[in-house]
Each structure stands twice: as C-alpha cells, then as structure tokens.
Amino acid sequence: MYISETKIVVRYAETDQMGIVHHSNYYIWFEQGRTDYIKESNMSYSDMEERGILMPLAESSCKYIQGAKYEDELIIKTWVSHLSPVKVVFNYSVIREKDQKEISKGSTVHAFVNKDLKIMNIKKTHSDIYEKLQTLM
Template sequence: MYISETKIVVRYAETDQMGIVHHSNYLIWFEAGRTDFIKGSKMSYSEMEEEGILIPLAESSCKYIIGAKYEDELIIKTWVKELTPIKVEFNYSVIREKDQKEIAKGSTLHVFVSKSFKIINIKKNHPKIFEKLQSLHT
C-alpha cells in the first residue's frame, strides 16, 4: 500500500488567538496530501479533470489529538482506505515531525462524477485511471 508524505510548516496566519492551528486548516492540508497522493500514481488532478473525471467531497472527518503551533513542521501521511469503481476514501495522519507524534487523523470520502456531476463508474469508463489508483491501494 502506497502512503504519500506531504510536508507542511505551520504559518502564523493558520493559528488562532489561542496560538494553535485553527481546525479549518486540517481539511486544506488533507487536500494537499490528496494532491500529492494522486501525483504518486503518475497523474494529476488536472489530468483526471481533462478526462472528464471529478472527485467531489461527500464526507469528511477529523480527530484533533494535539494542537499544532506556529512553525511546527508537519507531515501529512495520505493513503487510500477504500477504492471502488464509484468512490474513493482517503485516510490521513498528521505527524509532528520533531517528535513523530500523531497530532490529528481523518478521512475524506469522494465520488467519481462526470463534468455534469453524474456518478460514473471509472473502472468501466476510464479503466487506465482506475488501474493507476488501484495500484496504489493494494
């Protein structure tokens, strides 16, 4: 199973009055991790979109374990938990690099849709793209 790693350094603007990262930033970091994960399959989000495949977010969750702070160096680990011809679920683990502690974890569920937002079966309609994603999942 392929796990991508995306490095993030917490910016001051990402923190709140309490000096910790505002919770809304984690979903942005998950997206950065997902983008890097897709690149690991030798394609990009843009290439998928050019093929007429969109993967909108259907569900998201995040468990906050320890607050990240300004200038913390983080690693977003991303992998596929489940892949079917119509959906993909990504899991994430946010690790503080200096002590290797997991500070948050989460998941996002996406559906494969056409540009008209109709659910599509990518295994049937785009078998090469499905194979690339599947090769990272197994």
C-alpha cells in the first residue's frame, strides 16, 4: 500500500484564540494530502475533471488527538483503504514532525460521478484511471 506524505507548516491564521489550530483546517490539509496522493499516480484532479470525472465528498470524519500550534511542522500521511469502481475511501494521519506524534486521523469517502452528478463506474468508463489508483493500493 502506497502512503503519500505532504508537509505543512502551521500558519498563524490557522490558529484560534487558544493558540491551537482550528478544527476546520484539518479538512483543508486532508484535501491537500488527497491532491498530492492523486498527483503521485501521474494524474491530477484537473486531469480527472477534464475527462468528466468528479469526486464529491459523501462522508468525512476526523478524530482530534492533540492540538497543533503555530509553526508546528506536520506531515499529512494519505492512503487509500478502499477502492471500488464507484467510490474511493482516503485515510489520513496527521503527524507532528518533531516528536512523530499522531495528533489527528480521519477519512473521507468520495463517489465517482459524471458532470451531471450521476454515479459512474470508472472501471468501465475510464479503466486507465481506475488502474492508476489501483496500483497505489
């Protein structure tokens, strides 16, 4: 199983009054990890969209274990735990680099749909993309 790693440094604007990263930022980081994961399969979200494949979010979860703070250097580990012709499940682990402590973990579920937002079977319609994603599992 392939695990992508995305490095992020917490910006001041991402913290709240308590000096801890606001919870909403984790989903932004998950998206960056997911984008990097797909790029590492030699395609991009833009490539997929140009070919008529959209990936709307169907479900998300995040467990906050410990807060990140301003200037913390983080690693977002991203991997696919489930791939079917109609959906994909991405998993994430947010690691604070200095002590290698997992501070958060989560997942997102995405459907494969066409531009009319109808579920599509990408194994049938875009077998090359399905195979690229499958090789990373």
